[in-house]
Amino acid sequence: MGEDGAGCSDDYDPADPKVDPRERRRIRYEYRELIAETQKNRHDFIKPESTGLHNALDKAEELFSEGKKKTMILC
Numbered sequence: 001m002g003e004d005g006a007g008c009s010d011d012y013d014p015a016d017p018k019v020d021p022r023e024r025r026r027i028r029y030e031y032r033e034l035i036a037e038t039q040k041n042r043h044d045f046i047k048p049e050s051t052g053l054h055n056a057l058d059k060a061e062e063l064f065s066e067g068k069k070k071t072m073i074l075c
Helices: 021-040 052-074
Strands: none
Touching: 021 052
């Protein structure tokens, strides 16, 4: 139960039927693309001048926030 006591959980539940399935698929797809791109460029990420890992982490945080916002809006 959420802090407001209204039954809205603070935990993201990807199986929540209120969340648009197309939106869940889009976010999952983007996560998979990010993972594939990160694995493909992993040797470049270990270079001191590379900002690729930082950019990948920023993108992952952005995707997580999108999923979290979609869930919180529906609560």
